Amino acid sequence: MPKSASSARMCLAETIAIGSELLIGGRTDSNSVFIAEALATIGVEVRFKSIVGDDEVGIGDVLNIARQRAGVVIMTGGLGPTVDDRTREAVAAVTGFRLARRKEAFEGMTARLAQWGRVPNRGQLRQALIPANAIVLPNPVGSAPGFALTWKGTYVAALPGVPSEMRAMMEKTVIPLIVDRLKQSTYARPHPITRVIFQTWGLSEADVDTKLQGVISKQEPIALGLLASPNGVLVSLTTSAHHAIKPQVLTARIEEVRRQLAEWIVAEGHDSMEDVVGRLLVEQQRTIAVAESCTGGLISHRLTQVPGASAYVDRGAVCYSNRAKTDMLGVSVSLIEQYGAVSREVAHAMATGMRERAGVSVALSITGIAGPGGATETKPVGLVYIGLDGGAGETITKEFRFHGDRSVIKQRSSQAALDLLRRWLLERRQA
Amino acid sequence: MPKSASSARMCLAETIAIGSELLIGGRTDSNSVFIAEALATIGVEVRFKSIVGDDEVGIGDVLNIARQRAGVVIMTGGLGPTVDDRTREAVAAVTGFRLARRKEAFEGMTARLAQWGRVPNRGQLRQALIPANAIVLPNPVGSAPGFALTWKGTYVAALPGVPSEMRAMMEKTVIPLIVDRLKQSTYARPHPITRVIFQTWGLSEADVDTKLQGVISKQEPIALGLLASPNGVLVSLTTSAHHAIKPQVLTARIEEVRRQLAEWIVAEGHDSMEDVVGRLLVEQQRTIAVAESCTGGLISHRLTQVPGASAYVDRGAVCYSNRAKTDMLGVSVSLIEQYGAVSREVAHAMATGMRERAGVSVALSITGIAGPGGATETKPVGLVYIGLDGGAGETITKEFRFHGDRSVIKQRSSQAALDLLRRWLLERRQA
Numbered sequence: 001m002p003k004s005a006s007s008a009r010m011c012l013a014e015t016i017a018i019g020s021e022l023l024i025g026g027r028t029d030s031n032s033v034f035i036a037e038a039l040a041t042i043g044v045e046v047r048f049k050s051i052v053g054d055d056e057v058g059i060g061d062v063l064n065i066a067r068q069r070a071g072v073v074i075m076t077g078g079l080g081p082t083v084d085d086r087t088r089e090a091v092a093a094v095t096g097f098r099l100a101r102r103k104e105a106f107e108g109m110t111a112r113l114a115q116w117g118r119v120p121n122r123g124q125l126r127q128a129l130i131p132a133n134a135i136v137l138p139n140p141v142g143s144a145p146g147f148a149l150t151w152k153g154t155y156v157a158a159l160p161g162v163p164s165e166m167r168a169m170m171e172k173t174v175i176p177l178i179v180d181r182l183k184q185s186t187y188a189r190p191h192p193i194t195r196v197i198f199q200t201w202g203l204s205e206a207d208v209d210t211k212l213q214g215v216i217s218k219q220e221p222i223a224l225g226l227l228a229s230p231n232g233v234l235v236s237l238t239t240s241a242h243h244a245i246k247p248q249v250l251t252a253r254i255e256e257v258r259r260q261l262a263e264w265i266v267a268e269g270h271d272s273m274e275d276v277v278g279r280l281l282v283e284q285q286r287t288i289a290v291a292e293s294c295t296g297g298l299i300s301h302r303l304t305q306v307p308g309a310s311a312y313v314d315r316g317a318v319c320y321s322n323r324a325k326t327d328m329l330g331v332s333v334s335l336i337e338q339y340g341a342v343s344r345e346v347a348h349a350m351a352t353g354m355r356e357r358a359g360v361s362v363a364l365s366i367t368g369i370a371g372p373g374g375a376t377e378t379k380p381v382g383l384v385y386i387g388l389d390g391g392a393g394e395t396i397t398k399e400f401r402f403h404g405d406r407s408v409i410k411q412r413s414s415q416a417a418l419d420l421l422r423r424w425l426l427e428r429r430q431a
Numbered sequence: 432m433p434k435s436a437s438s439a440r441m442c443l444a445e446t447i448a449i450g451s452e453l454l455i456g457g458r459t460d461s462n463s464v465f466i467a468e469a470l471a472t473i474g475v476e477v478r479f480k481s482i483v484g485d486d487e488v489g490i491g492d493v494l495n496i497a498r499q500r501a502g503v504v505i506m507t508g509g510l511g512p513t514v515d516d517r518t519r520e521a522v523a524a525v526t527g528f529r530l531a532r533r534k535e536a537f538e539g540m541t542a543r544l545a546q547w548g549r550v551p552n553r554g555q556l557r558q559a560l561i562p563a564n565a566i567v568l569p570n571p572v573g574s575a576p577g578f579a580l581t582w583k584g585t586y587v588a589a590l591p592g593v594p595s596e597m598r599a600m601m602e603k604t605v606i607p608l609i610v611d612r613l614k615q616s617t618y619a620r621p622h623p624i625t626r627v628i629f630q631t632w633g634l635s636e637a638d639v640d641t642k643l644q645g646v647i648s649k650q651e652p653i654a655l656g657l658l659a660s661p662n663g664v665l666v667s668l669t670t671s672a673h674h675a676i677k678p679q680v681l682t683a684r685i686e687e688v689r690r691q692l693a694e695w696i697v698a699e700g701h702d703s704m705e706d707v708v709g710r711l712l713v714e715q716q717r718t719i720a721v722a723e724s725c726t727g728g729l730i731s732h733r734l735t736q737v738p739g740a741s742a743y744v745d746r747g748a749v750c751y752s753n754r755a756k757t758d759m760l761g762v763s764v765s766l767i768e769q770y771g772a773v774s775r776e777v778a779h780a781m782a783t784g785m786r787e788r789a790g791v792s793v794a795l796s797i798t799g800i801a802g803p804g805g806a807t808e809t810k811p812v813g814l815v816y817i818g819l820d821g822g823a824g825e826t827i828t829k830e831f832r833f834h835g836d837r838s839v840i841k842q843r844s845s846q847a848a849l850d851l852l853r854r855w856l857l858e859r860r861q862a
Contacts (some may be wrong), residue, residue: 021658023477024467024626025667028459032482036455046454047489049482051463058478065496195455227452236456290749296735297728300749304727307803307837315755318721318731318747320740327788328746328759357758372738406738 009153010071010182011190011241013039013046016062018077018087019161020053031076031166038170042179043190043241044072054084060094067154072178074170077161079144081123087158088129088147095151097131105129105136105145112143137173141165148177155181190241196254199267201232201419208233211260216253221245230404230411231273232266263423273418274302280425281312286361288421290316291329291354293341294368294384298414314360319350329353342367344385344397351387351395362390362424366417368400370409382409386417388424396420440584441502441613442621442672444470444477447493449508449518450592451484462507462597469601473610474621474672475503485515491525498585503609505601508592510575512554518589519560519578526582528562536560536567536576543574568604572596579608586612621672627685630698632663632850639664642691647684652676661835661842662704663697694857697850704849705733711856712743717792719852721747722760722785724772725799725815729845745791750781760784773798775816775828782818782826793821793855797848799831801840813840817848819855827851 015036017029029051036046048069052058059078066073078087092099106128113120120127130136130147137146137157142165148157157174159166182189200208205228212235216224221243225236237253239245258265267276281288290299300316303309317328322341325331330353331346339345350365368384375381382402389395398420402412446467448460460482467477479500483489490509497504509518523530537559544551551558561567561578568577568588573596579588588605590597613620631639636659643666647655652674656667668684670676689696698707712719721730731747734740748759753772756762761784762777770776778798786794799815806812813833820826829851833843 020654021656021667023480024464024471024669025656025658025665027658027660028461028464030459033455033459040455047484047486048493049454051480051482053478055478061500062479069492223451225452225456227456227458229458234456236452238455292728295732296740296744297723297731297747297749300728301726301732301841304749304751304801305838305841309727310751310805313727313749313751315751315759316728316747316749317759318728318735318744318749320735320744320746324746324789328748358755370735374741407736410732410736 008242010185011044012070013044013072013074014048014050014066014070015046016059016066016073016075017049017051017161018054018059018075020055020084022051022077023053029076031161031163034163034167035074035076035170037195038175039072039074039178040193040195040238040241042175042182043192044178045193045241054078054086056086056090056093059086059090063091063156064094067151067156071154073154073156074174075156075158076166079127079146079158079160081121081127081144083123085126088126088131091147091149091156091158092131095131095149097133097149097151099129100132101125101128102130102136104138105147108136108138108145109143112139137169139165139169140172141168148174191239191244193241194237194239194250196237197269198235198257198261198265199232199271199273200235200261200264201266201273201415203233203261203264204228205233208235208261212257215256215260220249220253222250222253230408231415235261263426266419266422272302272305273415273422274306277418277422277425278303278306278309278312280422280429282308284361284425284428286425287312287314287358289314289354289358289360289363291350291363291365292316292318293320293325293350293366294370295366295410295414295417296320296370298410299364299366299417302414302418314358317354325350329357340379342369342379342383342385344387344399347385347387348389348395348397351389351397355389355391362388362421364388364417364421366413368409368413370406370413372406384409384413384416386413386420388420390424390428396424439673441616442475443501444475444503444505445479445481445497445501446477447490447497447504447506448480448482448592449485449490449506451486451515453482453508454484460507462592462594465594465598466505466507466601468626469606470503470505470609471624471626471669471672473606473613474623475609476624476672485509485517487517487521487524490517490521494522494587495525498582498587502585504585504587505605506587506589507597510558510577510589510591512552512558512575514554516557519557519562522580522587522589523562526562526580528564528580528582530560531563532556532559533561533567535569536578539567539569539576540574543570568600570596570600571603572599579605622670622675624672625668625670625681627668628700629666629688629692629696630663630702630704631666631692631695632697632704632846634664634692634695635659636664639666639692643688646687646691651680651684653681653684661839662846666692694854697853703733703736704846704853705737708849708853708856709734709737709740709743711853711860713739715792715856715859717856718743718745718789720745720785720789720791720794722781722794722796723747723749724751724756724781724797725801726797726841726845726848727751727801729841730795730797730848733845733849745789748785756781760788771810773800773810773814773816775818775830778816778818779820779826779828782820782828786820786822793819793852795819795848795852797844799840799844801837801844803837815840815844815847817844817851819851821855821859827855
């Protein structure tokens with residue numbers, strides 16, 4: 001085999017997710033994204049993903065195709081105790097490595113079950129059956145052991161489908177094993193893939209595209225990716241495992257993206273909008289309260305997803321009825337009658353009423369029409385007003401028009417409100 | 432080709448999702464679950480799914496493998512206007528059908544853009560390039576046309592990756608075309624796959640397994656599926672495209688599952704807990720208000736995801752601080768001091784305070800420790816109290832202990848609270 005081809009193949013990976021419920025059951029495979037990111041950090045690129053049901057022949061066929069294309073194959077699922085779990089048998093059949101009960105697999109599993117006060121049942125005993133020639137991969141979280149083997153030059157690992165177990169085993173065992181394998185090889189080492197993610201809000205995909213025109217030249221081994229979602233456009237820069245890039249060039253490109261997208265960048269990496277807002281609130285020792293109508297509690301829910309949010313979230317009011325706006329926030333009946341519940345004036349009154357009642361540093365408010373009902377001739381579905389009261393007469397109100405179904409309008413509205421808060425907090429920091 | 436093999440192959444399908452962001456970008460493919468469900472209703476079973484990047488050779492390779500296994504291949508994505516969109520070229524290259532600009536594709540696209548006040552740019556003109564021998568599939572939602580062709584006996588459709596466009600094209604064009612194809616065939620028609628889904632709450636996977644022991648005999652062509660999630664265990668019965676089942680047998684099995692799982696069944700089909708609770712509230716003309724602490728607004732958010740929720744949701748209070756519990760719900764300071772904010776007594780006072788203040792028929796309350804911080808020696812992370820006040824002295828409080836991270840504990844807590852409400856409403860209906 002020519003040196004370059006084999007070296008390239010060692011750095012190509014595939015994932016195989018196993019489980020009939022992934023084909024039709026409404027469960028989507030989230031494991032493979034984690035695996036792709038973990039492998040990228042060591043210069044191994046996932047090129048194909050496959051999903052197959054609990055079908056021994058089908059699993060074997062997919063594995064056989066994958067090992068012809070890739071040097072690394074990570075399988076997830078099908079290692080449980082029930083008769084539907086066919087990964088062990090499928091790998092044994094297609095590789096010709098017979099299954100045998102392995103002491104280390106059996107002992108690891110029984111020790112784990114004993115911790116939970118249980119003894120293995122007949123199904124669980126099947127979980128200690130591992131193909132000959134494979135090494136047993138201990139499961140530090142659950143009872144199902146995994147295994148890894150080399151078949152016709154391809155490294156194949158089989159891991160449980162439970163995300164927490166899969167993750168722990170990838171990090172503790174599989175990644176170090178692949179790194180060793182790459183080190184032992186006489187071929188050129190792959191380049192670790194660097195992936196930098198910018199989460200933006202407030203720009204369309206076309207706007208981002210225009211702003212980033214010419215930032216990355218076609219000759220550079222950096223892939224620019226744009227991905228639109230209800231939470232904004234995700235921008236990624238990804239380096240290649242096959243071509244080196246000077247660190248200072250990558251740094252310069254990252255800086256240029258930062259400069260072009262400026263304050264539209266909400267977060268870098270895997271942080272969420274609520275993580276960023278939470279950090280700013282902690283840093284500035286401010287407390288917050290939220291008054292929501294059309295988002296129905298989503299903004300409070302998002303703020304309180306962050307561990308430690310109780311340090312800055314004081315309260316939220318979901319004022320769906322007009323009476324609730326009056327009772328909970330002191331919005332006057334006449335104001336609602338004059339301007340309508342969905343108006344700049346009511347958004348302003350909601351924020352001010354909430355800030356005063358809660359005694360917090362800053363209050364956020366939102367009122368709008370999430371649809372599909374509720375529109376009038378002058379107020380369409382998607383019309384949203386967002387208010388902020390930061391005390392000392394500092395108030396902001398903004399009008400937005402969002403498109404999409406009820407759920408998308410709620411999501412975009414919550415993102416716009418949190419972004420208004422983020423920008424306000426950033427200005428306070430700079431002041 | 433033997434008759435049975437070809438007939439079987441016509442009823443086997445594969446999906447191919449195209450897009451580099453699906454490999455590593457944090458976006459998961461949700462289109463293929465929709466496609467699998469739509470095909471199942473006409474007796475066509477999805478056996479494999481593949482995901483491939485924006486890579487012309489890779490797309491061609493995957494399509495070539497898929498057409499050897501399946502009679503129907505549905506591709507999604509890669510039909511956009513940018514140079515990254517390679518599906519057209521990949522299909523042309525692997526099938527040998529050259530690309531040509533097609534009048535119907537061009538006209539459909541320009542008409543759609545004209546509605547939006549735009550003219551096609553150079554990239555969009557590429558979208559009218561369609562492989563020879565393919566029929567153009569009109570896009571009733573967006574501008575990108577799709578196409579379908581028969582290649583070596585396999586029906587191949589290429590659809591946009593945008594879910595709303597893909598769905599409309601599947602329903603309006605692709606499914607009817609496949610039905611026609613199956614009708615014209617001289618082979619035995621497949622059996623439509625029936626899939627019945629039960630969403631349960633309150634039972635573990637092992638409990639469900641025990642209750643359903645022996646309900647489906649091994650000889651019957653019905654697959655029983657169990658899938659655990661933070662919202663409970665999903666139970667499915669799926670018939671086979673290859674074996675007939677008498678309708679009365681299926682009905683009897685469905686009835687037996689209903690009898691065994693009884694009130695633990697929250698919903699059948701794709702309804703959510705909040706859909707079910709919403710319908711019961713409308714039917715009984717009741718209004719609701721929610722007082723949340725540890726769930727931070729999630730219960731209100733879920734209730735208001737349902738179109739028309741403004742008919743019954745009056746308000747919600749997210750009382751994160753103790754002062755908010757006192758201010759917003761009238762929970763007495765001394766009660767909180769005596770029992771702690773996370774206690775049965777405070778849950779009771781929150782529900783009662785909310786019902787009285789909002790003047791609604793029923794109020795739901797929740798207080799607990801979502802973690803990772805906040806636990807004490809006697810009150811662990813995951814300890815949750817849920818209260819309900821239905822007026823006229825009708826109150827319930829319940830203690831729960833949930834496991835998982837902050838997000839999972841919030842989700843399970845919201846599900847438990849909505850289930851308490853669901854059961855209470857069901858009892859009122861029967862009364």
